[in-house]
Amino acid sequence: MKFNIVKLISLSVVAILITSCSTKLSDYEENNPKFDIKRYFAGELIAWGMVQDYTNQVTRRFCVELTGTWTGDQGELAEVFYFKDGEVSYRTWQLTKLENDEYTGTAADVVGIAHGKQSGFAFQWQYQLLVPVDENTYQFTMDDWMYQLDEHRVFNKTTMNKLGVKAAEITLFFDKAHPSKTCDLKEVV
Template structure:
């Protein structure tokens, strides 16, 4: 019986480590519809935090974004202002595919990001190169966005290494006018 218990526990652990995230299809009939191309056009601001594996908040930040589109190709320029004074940039090169899915590339993204929208939800998955001290980590990100109304989107991202969750990002986007800007960082 002891061997059976160990095998069952091992199977549950492996299943938990490699389990998939929620299914995007479950949001097909929800509204308002999150149109990534429409929402991420023009200027918007976001505020967020990073939590480690034990739910401790390790960083807070504000992001100023500007999106432009030419047909189905877009650029989403992001400037991150972290509470510790660090300022970083990311420039997404986005493509809306014929089937309504999206692909993207950015300076710190390994390979190509892929995304899919259903109803008020959008799932975006990619591998991010993250510098920590003198090392670079490649983390798998499972990024979920949920549109609340025409101006606001909530975002929750799980970061994993070797299938194990190492951090979570929570983010709130707002594009209501007048647009609030990130505070000056010194």
């Protein structure tokens, strides 16, 4: 009996330590500037990114052209991805702003509805993404964290999980102030 109580207390302490160390969106509530998704993702902007596999090796590099339009609380974010290996892919998000700085979204390669919430200068976006690999399509759980650095720049880290295991990380840097709002294919391809 004494051993079970000690074991239970030890497991409780470990659980508390693990959950207290994890980042919560609310941790950023007091940080500025407040990330206004509708305002930032309106108009044309550009982003550069890379994909790293589970060993942290960079496996792909890319540039993205984005165009966002909003009518009230309904938005569309059209994305064109230019990968260094020559692939070009497209995704168009249909976005809805809800109460309490929450958002939902759908896209052709997203299973179900994406859910996101803004707090302070951060935004967390979670969804299931279908990714074609060779002749197969796999479903990944995406945990997307965006951080607004200033009025022009946003840093984005996304974890791709499959069956609860990290398969890859995607890092993006958005820039609204870049003089050219298009990807220079000579630099990307």
